[in-house]
Amino acid sequence: MRVLIAPDKFAGTLTAVQAAEAIATGWRRQAPDDELDLAPMADGGPGFVDVLHAALGGSLDAVTVRGPHGTPVPAVVLRVGETAYVESAQAAGLHLVSGSPETASSFGVGELVSAAVDGGAHTVVVGLGGSGTTDGGAGLLAALGATSDGVLDGGAAGLASVTSVDLAAARSRLSGVDLVAASDVDNPLTGLFGAAKTFGPQKGLAEDRIAEVDGWLESFATATDRRTSLEKGAGAAGGIGYALLVLGAAREPGIGLVTDAVSLAERARAADLVVTGEGAFDFSSRAGKVPYGVAGVASEALRPCIALAGQVLVGSREMRALGIESAYSLVELVGEERALGAPGDALADLAQRVARTWSR
CATH class of the missing domain: 3.40.50.10350 (Glycerate kinase; domain 1)
Incomplete structure (x- = not known):
């Protein structure tokens, strides 16, 4: 058999x-x-890069990025031809959160994307899932050059002061690069089925704080791209999916990508x-x-x-x-x-x- x-x-x-x-x-x-x-x-969460490396070969480049609370953490970029694969959980995973979940930032994920681009990748696939952040991907945007009148790299709590966001530098950084968000969930960024309400409790957000965090994400979406925040997958990885989508990423279910690869x-x-x-x-x-x-x-x-x-x-x-x-x-x-x-x-x-x- x-x-x-x-x-x-x-x-x-x-x-x-x-x-x-x-x-x-x-x-x-x-x-x-x-x-x-x-x-x-794998579905885009932890193990995404390892599974693809085993299936596709390629080379693993070691990098050091900022963890959710600023501590340097090791990560890798998988390069297969002109395509690079990175895993958001390596830079912003739940296992890396050592402080308040409200201040956990996705900045390191942006650094991973940046490292992939610096290595000459024409396509960057970001595996989403297993994150400990709920910052709407604001940290990722900051790492790629986005600016704001508030704090983009301070986790969800930093979004309380954000009323405008300039994405021009981040979009320029990725000029000529195809982004793919390998998402394991269909949730929008905010609301009843959004990132904070659906996944916040498993990341340590107290029940009585969820509405506040969701409100911060709503404000952040209004300051960037409200329509995109409603798209499927925008709530993936605490909103890292949203950040990738506003930068022009195509969304592809992580399980489908891995299924094809193996x-x-x-x-x-x-x-x-x-x-x-x-x-x-x-x-x-x-x-x-x-x-x-x-x-x-x-x-x-x-x-x-x-x-x-x-x-x-x-x-x-x-x-x-x-x-x-x-x-x-x-x-x-x-x-x-x-x-x-x-x-x-x-x-x-x-x-x-x-x-x-x-x-x-």
Whole structure:
């Protein structure tokens, strides 16, 4: 039997590569004769550059950029021909936030884009997702030369004083460069489904501060480009998607970009079963996340798709709406303590058990 293993990262515990290897280890214990094809995936968030490097080759250039609170952090630019790939989470990821989420800035993401341009890239693809910022991408714009009557690089809180923004220098900096925003979400910048309301709590924004932060983002949008703030993907990565869009970026779902890069459709057609996974499998997985994207590819190839996850938070009806035949929970099998303490071993054990049902 041929099995395509295409998981996302298990956030906070396993990278996509480690997750794929753990699933393969457990599967082989139960079905050593099965042919396994490992295709680690990403949706634009953490792991985006690593997955593309493994699939496309190219060179990795090490750079140092400003973290969310000003501390220098290491990052890389992946260069493949005249295209450069960068990952916003490396410069502004949630794991880098060490102070108030209201002052976390995306400035370092702009520095990453700048480094890519300085290296001669004609196309710069920015993976969005996993950010700890909610500054509307103002920091990114500042790093590329945008100016304002207020503070662009002070996080969301800095936007309180912004009434006008001049993007001329930033747009000039990117003259002749095609920008691509690889977005894992469809949310607009502001409002009920905006960056602050939808993703603020997971970044540490207190519930009673969300309306204030959303108001700052509204003011910032009014000072730059209100219409663009309503577009799909503007709320990605705390609004970094918005900043890229106002600079003329094309938006492309991150999962689609990675799917093409790893030739997932072709590999799914050669498989009998497709296995995907992520840390928490819930209905938000429909918003451009890896399991939904992989399941779509499997469906087009007329192959069944199953999911292994840290937690499964949807019922069978919702699961099938996402294109998944069955989903299996790590926490239910081994308990939360072991799932977090020894995630690789635990995932291998889950894969072994699942293979008893699905391998011929």
